[in-house]
Amino acid sequence: MAQERHVDFLELWQEKMFLGQEFLTWLWLSSEVDNKFAVPGGTEIEVWFENSIRLEIGQGQSRKSVTCQSSGQEDGSGWAEAFTAVWRNKKVSNARLRIRSDEREWALTLPSDTLSPKSVKLLAGADFKQAESGKAALAGALLDRTTFLVELANLLENLLGLFLGLRLSQAWETEELPRLKGWVARWAQEGQPGNP
């Protein structure tokens, strides 16, 4: 029973593996265009991608990937190589990004297959401090960190929910995808941002 359930999960995960890459690609392009995301409940989330993005196309032995570094320009031109890769149908498979909501700001790495946050740092809004020795201090640090990580997990779920809502709507094919494609095309073909 448990084994069957696990096999079903693996099949489903494999079948829908593209969702994570689409989500990260959408999140990156949207963050370059809009920067801010309004999620249900009135929360506003700011997202920006830091200095390195890995993009991929294909699976297994036919997989091709490229890692692009941002040269740091604020108008997005630092990502010229990455925009070109997207134009050639690669999608984001791993990236270092920052997320800000209310007074909290996080830095984290997200792989597209699991969206499991890696190397998470809390940069603002609370003290993600090193635990002192002593059981009470360690327990306090564990509880604080768990609370912050629950908040981060909720923010990521909100962003994924926003993406899936769009992805599964008619507006995906008629509005959102053409809007982002047009933006990528102008970057890739003309080397400058167009009107989103």
Add this chain to the structure above:
Amino acid sequence: MGFIKGMASMSRYRLLEEPEGGLTDEFVQRRLEENAFVDIEETSEESSLGWVQIFDQLSSAFPPEDWRFGEILAFSLRLDERKLPARTLSRYCAIGEARFAAQTGHKPNSVKKKEIKDALRQDLMRRSLLDTKLLEVVWLAENNEVWLGATGEKDRALFEEAWARTFGLGLRLLVPVTIGQEILKKPLLGQLMALRNPSSFGESE
């Protein structure tokens, strides 16, 4: 790296079932103790995998005050491993076989060779250093969620095997599609399950 110090990484799991008698301290304590880490420092065992306290990797005792922190349960999975390079073993075997030949005046047959090899393996294993890995685990009882403080595939497999053996409770890794299943309502949920074709953000393929 994890939930107490340094940068944090986590794999999220949904707990799919509860223990038959509910999630009691007795249940957790008994299961942790039954699957506690066993020290192999003074043995020739190759590896040992089991639970230790989250704040003390040397302790395999589990009074609730050392793993229950309100609605959060926390402990660590400890793996001690010693590796014996095949080249090292075969060099020592050659020496052992030569010594046998010098002492007896004839080469060892296959049975004797195996005997020499087994004895040397045991001796070398006992003398080789142990490598220790710790994987922190946090169980959010109110949310039916379990976190592993690592994201690698091997670490996840190690944890999943230990979790199943210890608690016998089903877990499902939270990945984009399973998170989607949890947060979407009908009819979007049905559309998610029916979705087959990836979109392209670039020139037509």
